[in-house]
Structure formats: C-alpha cells, structure tokens
Amino acid sequence: MTKTNFTALLVEKAGEKEYRRSIVNRSLEDLPPGGLLVRVRYSSLNYKDALSALGKPGVTKNYPHTPGIDAVGEVVECLGGAFAPGDPVIVTGFDLGMNTAGGYGQYIRVSPDWAVRLPDGLSPRESMILGTAGFTAALSVWKLAGAGIGPEAGDILVTGASGGVGSLAVAILAKAGYRVTAATGKAAEKDFLLSLGAAEVISRDEVLAGSDRPMMKERWAGAVDVVGGETLVAAIKSTRYGGAVTCCGLVASPELSMNVFPFILRGVSLLGVDSVQCPMASRLKVWEKLAGDWKPAHLESVVEETTLETLEPKFHAILKGQVKGRVLVKL
Incomplete structure (x- = not known):
C-alpha cells in the first residue's frame, strides 16, 4: 500500500496530571498491528472518550493516544478475507479507543473479529448516532x-x-x-x-x-x-x-x-449489561434489531454534529452531565 497520511486527534501527557490534545497528521505506520484497516467516516462522543481525552484514570493507560470507542467506515484492507475492500463496517467496544488508537482518527487498524458489517437499514451516519x-x-x-x-x-x-x-x-x-x-x-x-x-x-x-x-x-x-x-x-x-x-x-x-x-x-x-466484550453472536442480533424494528423513529432529533476541531468543549460538558442526547463526530 502506498504511504497514506491522515488526520487524528492525539492526546499527549504534558506533565503530572496534565494532558494536551491536538489535531495532527499521522501515517498508517503509526497504527497498531491488526488484520483490518478501515477508513473512518464517523465516530461519536461517549463518557469513556472524555475520560480518555482528559487523562482521567480508568480508561487509557498509555499516551500518546487517539480516543474514540466508536467508528464506522469502509474496509481498506482485510487479512483473512472476512471483509472485502469497500465493505461498510461498524467497530464498537473491545479495546477500540481505550488503549488501541480509536475513531478520532481517519483510519483505524483492528482485529477483524471486532467488526460488524453495517446492516441493511442503517446508514453510516445513523449507526454512529446510535454508536x-x-x-x-x-x-x-x-x-x-x-x-x-x-x-x-x-x-x-x-x-x-x-x-x-x-x-x-x-x-x-x-x-x-x-x-x-x-x-x-x-x-x-x-x-x-x-x-x-x-x-x-x-x-x-x-x-x-x-x-x-x-x-x-x-x-x-x-x-x-x-x-x-x-x-x-x-x-x-x-x-x-x-x-x-x-x-x-x-x-x-x-x-x-x-x-x-x-x-x-x-x-x-x-x-x-456489558457492551465492550459482548459476544459477537449477540452483537450481530442487536445491531440487526437496531436496523429493523427497534430503529428509533427520530434519530436526528437526538444528535448534534461536530468535528475533531470543535470537539474539545464537549469532553468537559459530557463529564458534567451537560450533553443532551448524542454528539456525532464527522471525520
């Protein structure tokens, strides 16, 4: 694959209990090993993301790090053939965005076992409003x-x-x-x-x-x-x-x-209820329900869209209980 640079939010430890967040250019070589490379289109904001981004204990052990426990996008490369290039996939849970570079970067590399094929009935945007x-x-x-x-x-x-x-x-x-x-x-x-x-x-x-x-x-x-x-x-x-x-x-x-x-x-x-290590069989069934008869009727009414550049104040707001509904992050 040709050398690819991409944009990501990077959190770095700047001192004792001090963390700095910046938008940087990274290369695919900066990503961890894994059999599935995905071009991320959307992520979302969760309580865990704010903890990781602000350096709060309990989520991320090692910095520098890219948070984002949710991601949806297209497969670029998959070892083993579980997915084909261009397949739309959702990745949530497992170690994504915790200690594995997450969805606040335009590319992620993870195990194919972490991914769910985007079900019919959900657009990539809708899947991350849910997240x-x-x-x-x-x-x-x-x-x-x-x-x-x-x-x-x-x-x-x-x-x-x-x-x-x-x-x-x-x-x-x-x-x-x-x-x-x-x-x-x-x-x-x-x-x-x-x-x-x-x-x-x-x-x-x-x-x-x-x-x-x-x-x-x-x-x-x-x-x-x-x-x-x-x-x-x-x-x-x-x-x-x-x-x-x-x-x-x-x-x-x-x-x-x-x-x-x-x-x-x-x-x-x-x-x-554990959404992190939820077995894949149950994960697939629940996502199918979300794409079908459990799909909320007015998803757009619960969402505010942002970008990596405007995400900073949301980290503080969600920890203070000041975020209503969902925050969608467009990559």
Whole structure:
C-alpha cells in the first residue's frame, strides 16, 4: 500500500496530571498491528472518550493516544478475507479507543473479529448516532425481553433519560411497543423525552422518594438504569414482583448499598449489561434489531454534529452531565 497520511486527534501527557490534545497528521505506520484497516467516516462522543481525552484514570493507560470507542467506515484492507475492500463496517467496544488508537482518527487498524458489517437499514451516519450508547441501550432492552419482560408486562422506567444511553433507551423501548416512564434531573427536557416516545416524564427526586426504606411500593415491570448508586437502588426496590432491572452505568456511584429483600421476596432480577466484550453472536442480533424494528423513529432529533476541531468543549460538558442526547463526530 502506498504511504497514506491522515488526520487524528492525539492526546499527549504534558506533565503530572496534565494532558494536551491536538489535531495532527499521522501515517498508517503509526497504527497498531491488526488484520483490518478501515477508513473512518464517523465516530461519536461517549463518557469513556472524555475520560480518555482528559487523562482521567480508568480508561487509557498509555499516551500518546487517539480516543474514540466508536467508528464506522469502509474496509481498506482485510487479512483473512472476512471483509472485502469497500465493505461498510461498524467497530464498537473491545479495546477500540481505550488503549488501541480509536475513531478520532481517519483510519483505524483492528482485529477483524471486532467488526460488524453495517446492516441493511442503517446508514453510516445513523449507526454512529446510535454508536455504543445506542448499542448499550438496545442490549438493555434485549436483556429485559430475554427475562420475559415484554411490552404487555407494564411500565418500564428509564433513569438518566436525557443522556446518550438513556434517551436512546427511551426511543428504542417506545419503538418496540413498551410504555416508558423517563426519569431525569432536568425538568427542561420533558418535551424532548416526550418527543422520543416517553409516555410519562418524572423527576429524579420522585424516583428516589422513599428509597431509604427496605422496599418501596411496586411500580415498574422493569427498568433500564444508566446512573447507578442510589438511583439503581430505588429502581430495584420499586420494581414489581418478577420484574427485572438492567444496569449499565455508574456515573452516580459504582457502589450498590441495599438489602436483598427485592431479590428474595419479589424475585426481582438485576441484569448486568456489558457492551465492550459482548459476544459477537449477540452483537450481530442487536445491531440487526437496531436496523429493523427497534430503529428509533427520530434519530436526528437526538444528535448534534461536530468535528475533531470543535470537539474539545464537549469532553468537559459530557463529564458534567451537560450533553443532551448524542454528539456525532464527522471525520
């Protein structure tokens, strides 16, 4: 292959707890080894991306580094023949953007085992409006359905509903026929959540009211929690007999401080959701659902588009909970 230069966001350690971000020119030789080379068209902004870009602990160990845990683009080269040049593919999860150069560069090189062929029914742009947030939300719905919680079971609570995962969970659940109650700490986002398909919007305080008791009044058939901490506790304690709660976030806290009464007296199930190492068989099925009957009706209403050059303030905003819906990064 001829020498190719490309643009990427590079994060470098400039001092103790000091990190510098710049847009640089890189070459394919700078990328890690891997059997699949992809020309990236879009990425997106996730909480993990901001942690990596700002040098926060827990995501990226070694710098300089290019973040971006999401990418969609066309195959340039694939060893082993799993994909052909020109095939559109999605890469999310695994180590992309964590310690492997990610989607904030115009090219990525990864294992072919990390890639999903872009399903019919999704454009590259739509796939990254969804991205890891949409995949995580859909995986949560998949887990609820697998636990026998269908639309006929009753109301589903979605916490942190105005954020990326939460807003897409509302939209996906509504599209799948569920009645959704969206909980948010941002009263101004009520109309936004109703437009996504929420039947009801309640405050975070309403979810938490009475959560200091051993159990709360049975209210939800199931819940999608993206917050963690006391919000997750309240969701579990207020879920009805035989219901299920999915857990995929820890922005409030990684701790779960509660008794076991909801589990042994009501048979409530707590379902962990991991979008990073999700097996490929499940990954393919969930993406097919997102391209089909779970595809949100108004994807463009949840997105703000940016570029690498204008991404900097978004890193700080998402960590402060100031980002509504999704941020699409056009490469």
